[in-house]
Amino acid sequence: MELYELTVHELQEKLDKKEINSQDIVKSYINRIDEKELEINAFITTRKEAALNETMQKENAIPIGIKDNICTKGIKTTCASKMLENFVSPYDATVMENLNNDSIILGKLNMDEFAMGAATEYSAFKKTRNPWNLNKVPGGSSGGSAAAVAANMVPWALGSDTGGSIRQPASFCGVVGLKPTYGLVSRYGLVAFASSLDQIGPITKDVTDCAILLNKIAGTDEKDSTSSNIEKRDYTKAIGKSIKDLKIGLPKEYFGEGINEEVKKAILDVAKKYEQMGAIVEECSLETTDYALATYYIIACAEASSNLGRFDGIRYGYRSSNFNNLKEIYSKSRSEGFGPEVKRRIILGTYVLSSGYYDAYYKKAQKVRTLVKQDFKRLFEKYDVLLTPTSPTVAFDIGTKSNNPLEMYLADICTVSVNIAGVPAISLPATINSEGMPIGFQLIGNHFAEETLFSAAYAFEQENKFREKYKPEFKK
């Protein structure tokens, strides 16, 4: 077995026993990148030589891939945008500072431009392919991160999730992805998309790795005023805990119209398996689901239009070479630097914030947001976790949805409520469909109940053994 096939906890065991060192691991991954990257296109920046050099000082480090919207000192952070094509961050994001001592960055991973998209097709640079079938999208926006983990080109990766951008690609690529509770992981150094929703989180080969990586990145940070003050926890302690009598709610709204039949059946099978393992499964209702998607797109785009106002062609980023006055520097730099989806969302966000529409859309959406939060609160008085599909479908063919934005937005129905309410959720593989594409399911927990999610996810993973049964086939 090659080292690149192992999980991080398996690598760590070998490191601890001094059977291998970081150089062996990095070399194995570089070989794998050389073998597979041409097919997958997961990386925007690779740093093979630099990574190898770092192994000299860091003999016990584990390599990692980083989504290209997380600032890495001295390494390009492009957000997959022409706007930041040459941007080299002068500082590290807090998560990178947390990782630095025992990690080596293998590269920066592809994504939808400024994390806006669900297929990684809106990257300004390249289209990433799904390792299970090269004609399919890897999901998005953290598609590069999920595809690189699935293809064994990195042992684990960081992504970001504003409305499903970690969980949906994890589901499409048959790997594990966690969106932590809002406030658990510092966003200092994450290029902002929608600040009241954005969260950094792990994408890993299995649940244990996910808990280990969360241990490294979680924690208070005075540089992110939204980061919470909760005490440091060891999430790996939740791994292996019994789930007997765990109360699982199945919100019926997630199993209605628009959910693919094969996906629906797979998730109901997951529910049955949980019952067999001793959990108590009950149908419930998350009534605000129907409104959550509209609420999400109003709030996310409003915040994006404001956050992306900073790209003015002055201090950093792309500047048009063709202007006559200050206003033109702004408008030409922005028009030439941003891609079509980013412009669409800026326009939508500006519209819902503009005079005459602010009350009807933005203010109204913020009120509905309160109702979504109350809806989750009500359910978590009764249930420990909620079980839903991660996405209504499996990965779709490249090029089939990118021209219909509304259709693309509707596919986020299973993931956005979680961000609106700020609760944590994990996606892990259930099975594969008749075409051999992974189907993922989502477990949603109460604020800061990541431990419950890990216990529940790990118990299923041990029973299901997805990684042993199925492997990406790089089908053409």
Next chain:
Amino acid sequence: MNISRDEIIHISKLARLNLTGEEIEKYTKDLEDIIGFANTINGVDTENIDESITATEQSNVFRKDEVKEFDDKEALLSNAPSMEGRNVPPSKCFIIGR
């Protein structure tokens, strides 16, 4: 939901974006679709409901307003698209302003 071309042109000016004719057509249609869908929230009763500005219950977080020196000014300034000494940016309009 009807959105006019003029409205899209107005909005794009507010957002400092110059749109081509083709983009105006496309975004007018897209926005009609998306706003049409967004109108589903009009059906929600929000009487006496407060707005949420964020996901958590956290209120204002304060810290001392202390200046911290950033030690690598070169790295900071090297991201500016063009430089004249330590001035960012030396462009025609600013030069005229001087």
